[in-house]
Amino acid sequence: MVDMNYKLVATTVFGLEAIAAYEIKALGFENVAVENGRVFFEGTEEGIVKANLWLRCVERVFVCVGSFKATSFEALFDGVNALPWELYIPEKATFPVNAKSVKSKLFSLSDIQKISKKAIVKRLSSLYGVSWFEETGETYALTIALLNDNVTVMIDTSGEGLHRRGYRERGNDAPMKETLAAGLLQVARWQPKIPLIDPMCGSGTIVIEAAMIAKNIAPGLNRNFASEAWPKIGKELWKAERMKAYSAIRQEVDVSLYGYDIDSKSIAIARENAELAGVDDIVSFSVRAVQSFETEARYGYVLCNPPYGERLSEAKAVEKLYADMGKVFKRFPTWSKYIITAYENFETAYGMKANKNRKLYNGRIKTYFYQFYGEKPPKNGRSKPV
Template sequence: MSTVELIATSTFGLEAVVKREVTDLGFDIISVENGKVTFKSDFSGIAKANLWLRSADRVLLKIGEFKAESFEELFDKTKALPWGEWITQDGEFTVTGKSIKSKLFSVPDCQSIVKKAVVEKLKEKYEVDWFEETGAKYTIQVALLKNIATLTIDTSGEGLHKRGYRETALEAPLKETLAAAMIQLSFWDKNRLLVDPFCGSGTIPIEAAMIGRNMAPGLHRKFASEEWPQIGEKIWKEERVKALKAIRQDVEINIIASDIDKRAIEVAENNAFEAGVDDCIEFKSIDMAKLRLNEKYGVIICNPPYGERLGEKEEVRELYKTMGIKFNKLDTWSKYVITSEEDFEKYYKKKADKKRKLYNGRIKVDYYQYYGPRPPKK
């Protein structure tokens, strides 16, 4: 089967997590750069990567890469690429773009040039002058970085954080991809107790339960490339069957998800049911300060309020002080907190063992990691 190059895009700071996921899936890494991991695959790997990647944003099919310092150069080199091998005669395609530190800085102009070049290439391929565009959808991206143009087609469609289980969400929910990365950056595994005392719509506990059960995060959603004849229905069906067989229903998962907001708990319970992991999570409507944690060893992973709105800062800082009083007593536990508060450690009253800069949407955040001792082997 033909070899292709795929790019798993990621939020800044999560490249190492995505690289590990790509490697664990058996793919060969070509390069790791800011916001993307490039790897080799066959056609079936397009389906496999989309179904299984937890922390990546999208999977892009790389069509070509070249230097472009003029619109003429961009047009000619784009037209030279094998678009007809992927885009069908009735294919509906759009062009998106971005440009960073490049001579061709006008993104709309770059999109227009690429669109014209692809149309001209397809006219030659199919020997027609007009396209109906009633078939499968293809989203082409032209990305210019320091005068190097990378041309890709998006195989995912909607972003990979759209798992399909979150029918309802609260205001400013944590992205599923970031939640999955937070879990993978922690010491938690399926044999340990996990607690999220600010669970909101349940994203962290649900993603953890799916990891513990080895459930492919994309199993219950559709992808743009499912409509592409080059991959075919057979490959997608085979990869979905493999994913279904890989689920570990026999594994017992111990997760406590709590929130002071009763409405949040109702939403989280519904989302856990949709994800098929409601039997793994105990939901509680309770104030974090009143939550009783009697286990000797455990892991806390949480996304507490940030206090982004004016007037909320002091209230949130008092919350962080309470968290410090509560969590620092749990000296055999590992604790992980994500927040945009740059002085979190001051209010929490303890310096983190490790701090990682990330982004929650467009908000710059830090992931504070406090390591407890490893529990004794049973």
């Protein structure tokens, strides 16, 4: 299986598919196709490693074993059984089966799992000459995903979700996934030359993700992946790609990255997280209320994830917070402001209509990413916050 070409699938937050596709193309992958919540592309074993190490706003990377249509359990069995499982799953492998079904005639997840497992076992039994699989080896977690009766059969190469970078050992009560934070930075087209402030930074995720981009730190560098144990990829390939990623880190960078929060415990956690991420040398966190927002930089970005006020008892407090934000940020017309919230009447409370907004999902919460554009800086001008 040396240099086998795989059809790969990157799953994403709904609303970030185009951003993920751009990232995938930038890594050199070809035949990139976008669907709701996922992006298809092609790559070798090296590509599986690179995708897991480097993709910032993708949730997981799968190998797509095959796809077909099934409106009956017999068709599901036949379709799964016909796939070339021997190319992917060794005799001793562990291969749990997970199922998802949306708008399909087959909707019993337990039955989909059982029938798919039986179909795989039947094919591998005849090929390996065994009637029982001990499943004591490396894990190949399978997903049988049905959408409108179309079945996509995938193997998870990532293991834990790619948002688990390894730096956030502690978080606050409402953390944002690292993958979403990285996606917001890319939607905003933030670049390291642009000063960035998160005035409600919580555990520091947005600022830390920006710092990792600035230093060109591969987001998956300090974690493990399910496919590291797969013999058909090999530990040497993982080692070689990690060495390349380490050598690609920029040690000397000129950036202005600041995180503020009214909660001192959150700031303490943010500082710990930055140290674990290896970016504590280029970020600054301090205790400060958003109402006290100040900067001497003429141009820059505010990017934040304020409280949403999901409970009725919180609505008035959140409306006041948004009104305060609008009044404070209005004093900085040359700064662009990017704010993600699930609060439906945000623009009314904030006191200004956004230039643009984008629907995204923060976990299962539907949110909008409001974008208020500031004046463009001169091409060669730049100043730093203090």
